[in-house]
Amino acid sequence: MTNVEPRAEGRRPEEEEDEDETPEGGWGWVLVGALFVSTSLVFGLMRSLGVFFVEFVQYFEESAQAISWISSTGLAAQQFFSPLGAALCNAYDARVVVMAGGCLAGLGLVLASQATCLVHLYLTMGVISGLGWGLVFTPMVATVMAHFTRRRTLVLGVGFSSIGLSSFAFNPLFQLLVETYAWRGALLILGALSLNIVPCGALIRPRRRRRRPEAAAKADPQRGPPLAAALRRVASYLELPVLLERPYVTYALAVTLLNVGYFVPYFHLVAHSRQAGFSEYQAAFVMSAAGASDILGRVASGWFSDLGHFRPVHLLTLWTALAGAFIMLLPVSSLSGSYAALMATGLLYGFCSGALTSLVFAVVPMIVGVPRMMGALGLLQLIESGAGLLGTPLSGLLKDVTGDYLASFVVSGAFLILGSLTLTTLPRYFSRKEPPAPPHGLHHKDQGLHPEAERMHGSPSDADRRGVGEGSGNPKECVA
Numbered sequence: 227m228t229n230v231e232p233r234a235e236g237r238r239p240e241e242e243e244d245e246d247e248t249p250e251g252g253w254g255w256v257l258v259g260a261l262f263v264s265t266s267l268v269f270g271l272m273r274s275l276g277v278f279f280v281e282f283v284q285y286f287e288e289s290a291q292a293i294s295w296i297s298s299t300g301l302a303a304q305q306f307f308s309p310l311g312a313a314l315c316n317a318y319d320a321r322v323v324v325m326a327g328g329c330l331a332g333l334g335l336v337l338a339s340q341a342t343c344l345v346h347l348y349l350t351m352g353v354i355s356g357l358g359w360g361l362v363f364t365p366m367v368a369t370v371m372a373h374f375t376r377r378r379t380l381v382l383g384v385g386f387s388s389i390g391l392s393s394f395a396f397n398p399l400f401q402l403l404v405e406t407y408a409w410r411g412a413l414l415i416l417g418a419l420s421l422n423i424v425p426c427g428a429l430i431r432p433r434r435r436r437r438r439p440e441a442a443a444k445a446d447p448q449r450g451p452p453l454a455a456a457l458r459r460v461a462s463y464l465e466l467p468v469l470l471e472r473p474y475v476t477y478a479l480a481v482t483l484l485n486v487g488y489f490v491p492y493f494h495l496v497a498h499s500r501q502a503g504f505s506e507y508q509a510a511f512v513m514s515a516a517g518a519s520d521i522l523g524r525v526a527s528g529w530f531s532d533l534g535h536f537r538p539v540h541l542l543t544l545w546t547a548l549a550g551a552f553i554m555l556l557p558v559s560s561l562s563g564s565y566a567a568l569m570a571t572g573l574l575y576g577f578c579s580g581a582l583t584s585l586v587f588a589v590v591p592m593i594v595g596v597p598r599m600m601g602a603l604g605l606l607q608l609i610e611s612g613a614g615l616l617g618t619p620l621s622g623l624l625k626d627v628t629g630d631y632l633a634s635f636v637v638s639g640a641f642l643i644l645g646s647l648t649l650t651t652l653p654r655y656f657s658r659k660e661p662p663a664p665p666h667g668l669h670h671k672d673q674g675l676h677p678e679a680e681r682m683h684g685s686p687s688d689a690d691r692r693g694v695g696e697g698s699g700n701p702k703e704c705v706a
C-alpha cells in the first residue's frame with residue numbers, strides 16, 4: 227500500500243518535484259564522480275599524449291617543433307571552443323552537449339589512428355578532439371558547481387584530482403599500448419576509452435520544461451526585429467555582457483597571465499632535468515612526484531578554502547604567487563647538482579599548481595554571480611587559450627636563445643607572479659568579507675537562463691519557498 231502524504235498548503239507541484247535537487251548533496255555527488263572520470267579523459271589524456279611524441283617524430287620524419295603543435299592545437303581548441311559548449315548548454319541541454327562532446331573526443335582519436343600526414347593529426351587530435359573536449363569540460367564543471375554552495379571548492383578539488391591520478395597512470399599505460407599495438411592501435415584504443423565520457427554526460431539530469439512567467443515573456447529577447455532578436459539571444463547565451471564589466475575583465479587578465487607559464491614545467495621539466503645531468507628515470511620521477519603532490523594540493527586547497535577562514539580570491543593569489551616562485555626555483559635548485567633539492571622544489575611546485583586550479587573556477591561565480599557562471603567560464607577558457615598556446619613555444623624559444631632552461635623557467639614563473647599581482651587590483655580585493663553577488667535584477671533582461679543556479683544565491687529554504695521555476699525565461703537550462 228502506498229502512503230500518500232497531503233500536499234503542503236500553498237505549495238506548487240513544481241516545488242515538490244525539485245525537492246531532491248537542492249544543493250549540497252544528493253545527485254550532485256554522482257555528478258562529482260562523473261566530473262572525476264571526464265576530466266581524467268580530457269586533461270589526464272592530454273597530459274599523457276607526450277608518449278606519442280617520439281613515435282610521431284620517427285614515423286613522419288618531422289621536427290620536434292612541428293610535432294609539438296599537435297598537443298598545443300588540442301589544448302588551444304579545447305579552450306577556444308569552451309564558449310560554444312557553454313552557449314549550446316544555455317540554448318539546449320548540458321546532457322546532450324556533454325554526450326556529443328564525448329563522441330567527438332573519441333572520433334578525433336579514432337580518425338587520428340589512420341593519419342598519413344601531420345595535417346591529418348592537427349585536424350583530428352587537434353581540432354576534432356579539441357572541440358569535443360571543449361564541449362565536455364566547462365558544462366561538467368558548471369553543472370557540479372551548481373549543486374554545491376558551501377563545499378564548492380572541495381568538490382572541484384576532488385573532481386580535478388583525477389587529472390593528477392590519470393597523468394600518473396596513463397603514461398605507463400600508453401607506453402605499453404604503443405609497444406604492444408604500435409601508435410595507430412594505441413590511438414584507436416584511446417578513442418574507445420574517450421567514449422566513456424558519453425555515460426558521464428548521461429548522468430546529468432535533463433531540465434524539466436517550466437511555464438514561463440508573464441514578466442519573463444515580456445522580456446523575451448526574441449521579441450522585436452528578427453536580426454536584433456537573434457543577436458540578443460546569442461549574446462545572452464554567450465554571456466557577452468560580462469566582457470564589459472571591470473571585475474571580470476581584470477580576473478580574466480590575471481588568469482591569462484598565469485596560464486602563460488602554468489604548463490611550461492609539464493613540457494620542459496623532464497628535458498631540463500636531463501640537461502642538468504640526471505638520468506631519464508630520475509627526470510621522469512620528478513615529474514611523477516610533482517603530479518602526486520598536485521593531487522594532494524587540489525584536495526587540501528579545496529578543503530581549506532571551504533572552511534571559510536579566508537576569501538577564495540586571497541587563497542588563489544597566494545597559491546599562484548607560490549607556484550610562480552617555485553617554477554623560478556626549479557632550474558636554480560639543480561645548479562648544484564643536488565637531486566634532492568630538485569625533487570623538493572618539484573614537490574612544492576606540484577602542490578601549489580594543484581592548489582590553485584580549483585580556486586580559478588570557484589572564484590568565477592563570486593565575480594559574475596551563479597546565473598551567468600556557465601557563459602563566464604566558457605569565455606574565460608577562450609580568453610586564456612592564446613596564452614596556453616604561446617606559453618610553451620615562448621619557453622622553447624628562450625631555451626634556444628640561451629642554451630639552457632634557466633631563462634625559460636624564470637620568465638614562466640614571473641608570469642604567474644604577475645597574474646597574482648593583477649588579482650590584487652580586483653574591486654574590494656582587500657576586504658575581509660566576500661562582496662555580495664551581483665543583484666538578480668541586472669540579469670533579468672537576459673532571460674534568467676539559469677533558474678537552478680539562481681536558487682543557489684539564497685538558502686535552500688528560500689529556494690523551496692520561491693520555487694525553482696520562478697523567473698525562468700528559458701525552458702531549457704544548462705545547469706542540472
